[in-house]
Amino acid sequence: MILTKSSLATVVLLASSVGASHAESQASFRLITLDPGHFHAALVQKKMVTSVSPEVHIYAPDGPDLDLHLERVSSFNSRAENPTNWDLKIHTGSPKNPATSSSSPVTTATKPATFSNPSRPG
Numbered sequence: 570m571i572l573t574k575s576s577l578a579t580v581v582l583l584a585s586s587v588g589a590s591h592a593e594s595q596a597s598f599r600l601i602t603l604d605p606g607h608f609h610a611a612l613v614q615k616k617m618v619t620s621v622s623p624e625v626h627i628y629a630p631d632g633p634d635l636d637l638h639l640e641r642v643s644s645f646n647s648r649a650e651n652p653t654n655w656d657l658k659i660h661t662g663s664p665k666n667p668a669t670s671s672s673s674p675v676t677t678a679t680k681p682a683t684f685s686n687p688s689r690p691g
Contacts, residue, residue, distance in 0.1 A: 596622035606634045611641035
């Protein structure tokens with residue numbers, strides 16, 4: 570499978586109970602989202618499913634696509650009726666490319682359950 574920048578990619582992995590929290594050890598699957606550039610990427614997280622770990626790793630370059638994705642998932646976490654509880658682990662930047670000497674390293678951050686973008690009003 571070849572992924573392009575415009576590809577939607579959410580990868581589901583079998584969860585391992587080694588080093589996992591109790592909730593994660595009860596989950597059979599984990600989500601990894603790669604470069605979410607379309608709203609459908611967030612729809613996978615619209616509801617919590619007991620067999621899916623609440624911890625989700627997101628790998629994407631910084632920018633508006635990532636911001637919109639985080640806002641969508643945050644809206645699921647903060648809604649009044651049936652809120653979700655996704656724990657987002659964000660990995661941003663460009664992977665180091667050995668062919669170029671000026672690549673930016675990947676940075677990792679944990680985002681809180683709610684996300685606001687200071688560059689956007691409202």
